[in-house]
Amino acid sequence: MPSSQTLVVKIGTSSLTQTPSGHLALSTIASLVETLSSLRQQGHRVILVSSGAVGVGCARLGLTERPRSISMKQAVAAVGQGRLMRVYDDLFTTLGQPIAQVLLTRSDLVQRSRYVNSYRTFRQLLQLGVIPIVNENDTVAVDELKFGDNDTLSAQVASLVNADWLFLLTDVDRLYSADPRSNPDARPISLVDKVAQLAELQVEVGDRGTHWGTGGMVTKIEAARIATTAGIRTVITDGKTPPNLTRILQGEDLGTHFAPQPPLANARKRWIAHGLVPAGRLYLDEGAVKAIVQAGRSLLAAGITELEGEFQPQDAVQLCDRTGKEIARGLVNYSHNELQKIRGKRSDQIAAILGYEGAETVVHRDNLVLSLA
Structure with a gap:
């Protein structure tokens, strides 16, 4: 000991x-x-x-x-x-x-x-x-x-x-x-x-x-x-x-x-994984799940199919697969209102949809932590 x-x-x-x-x-x-x-x-x-x-x-x-x-x-x-x-x-x-x-x-x-x-x-x-x-x-x-x-x-x-x-x-x-x-x-x-x-x-x-x-x-x-x-x-x-x-x-x-x-x-x-209370949930398609879990990439708006909760930029959110299983959590770059407009869209479409330049990623990999099974 x-x-x-x-x-x-x-x-x-x-x-x-x-x-x-x-x-x-x-x-x-x-x-x-x-x-x-x-x-x-x-x-x-x-x-x-x-x-x-x-x-x-x-x-x-x-x-x-x-x-x-x-x-x-x-x-x-x-x-x-x-x-x-x-x-x-x-x-x-x-x-x-x-x-x-x-x-x-x-x-x-x-x-x-x-x-x-x-x-x-x-x-x-x-x-x-x-x-x-x-x-x-x-x-x-x-x-x-x-x-x-x-x-x-x-x-x-x-x-x-x-x-x-x-x-x-x-x-x-x-x-x-x-x-x-x-x-x-x-x-x-x-x-x-x-x-x-x-x-x-x-x-x-x-x-x-x-x-x-x-x-x-x-x-x-x-x-x-x-x-x-x-x-x-x-x-x-x-x-x-x-x-x-x-x-x-x-x-x-x-x-x-x-x-x-x-x-x-x-x-x-560690703070993101254990200190924060998630304010919402983002549901991802299979491609986004694979990119995050297997390749360690950031989350893009194109991979989001649904979302729940009310949150603001830099709030913590859970990232879930289609079944609702949490695969990761992280700090989001957009509010829930903004994400409703751009979910499923390519990053180069965001400025035209929102009317202003936004972040390329929804959750950057530096602010994202994988969840253990």
Whole structure:
């Protein structure tokens, strides 16, 4: 095991809180703090993505169920976040480990300048030996710019900092072919070479989290897809036993491992692939698909058959084949209104159709990233 690796550890509400009260599971948190501090002392760079603010806020306010409205959830999160950070700070301080609170919204990663600034902030904190504790900024986030769950947030952060490992700590010890809590025939899965392989393994994935959480296994698998395509080994394992992190790093066969795929070396392309939210979809003919996938060419207007969504120049879009399967994504040079007029047309016809000179390409290959199957 290399002496210094970058580790992103996400712990869910189900692991941080007691059922059914929603109060903090202090013994688990103390064990997590001790484990992360130890890993930091061993030379690893550690980032913690922590859920629990809404659950803690609910317990603090005496609420018996998770709020549904955005405004109520944001208010409760504001109450819970301070309490959660105080507990972390008290425990980490006891071990002499400095921490920092980092609250993110999706727009921090969507805008290129803020994405770069976020990266520099994390890099500086890690160089200082600090453990950043990350959560979504529920108090100000709006639906269009929400990660939606901390599994996705942790994968985006792991991609941002080019992490070596992403650990998803949850209420089961690994991924199973079905929910082991309700299906006695569920089979454990130790290794997934590619996320697409799960369909072949006939894995049943529920879409519900716990009473207090927002996730569920489906969001963890999506997080694993994001992280592994960024070249990050991802592990789903038991959140009630944080010392397992050290054992996994030492090579023990615990949890479900998702093998990393060859990463994108270009930081800008990593941002396009993992940081942006596509605003539309472009459907391509077979010739355009072949030119992009096999020859690495740019997308021209002639290859577009249909389009969906409302977008402006430099927005991210998905490039799909006729069946709707995503083959790539990239930054578009035209708005949806302009593309409706020029789709299917040759590049030398664009000026006459639009009445002004436009870009020769719809998505230039320098701003285009192939999607992994």
